[in-house]
Amino acid sequence: DVEIREKKNQCYADIESGLWGWQCKGSAIAKENCALRCLSPVCYELIYESDPLEEGEKDLIRSQEYKYCMYKSSLGESLDGVRGSFL
Structure with a gap:
């Protein structure tokens, strides 16, 4: 999804510039968690x-749930049931 990738790249740029604070630059995983929060605060809160x-963690189920959450959120739909929908 080009639009999401562009927004995530902007999030990474903001993190690198220090906009999100030093804790987001401490490690690759800290940066990733901050980027996910930047991309969709409501979905980050729900899933992560x-x-x-x-x-080193790769959580494919939560990754799918996060993407599904972003999709439902973009449509203005309820996020009820997003968590656990890919188990």
């Missing part, structure tokens, strides 16, 4: 807030 990504 209680258990942020850890170094």
Whole structure:
């Protein structure tokens, strides 16, 4: 999705410039968590807030849930049921 990739690249640029604070630049995974929060605060909170990504972690199920959340959010639909929809 070109629009999402462009927005995520802008998030990375903002993180690199220090806009999100030093904690977002501490490691690659810190940067990724901040970029996900930047891209969609509501979806980050729903999917990752209680258990942020850890170094080296690839969570494909939560990644799908996050994308689905962004899709539903862009349509103005309820986010109920997004979590756990890919289990």
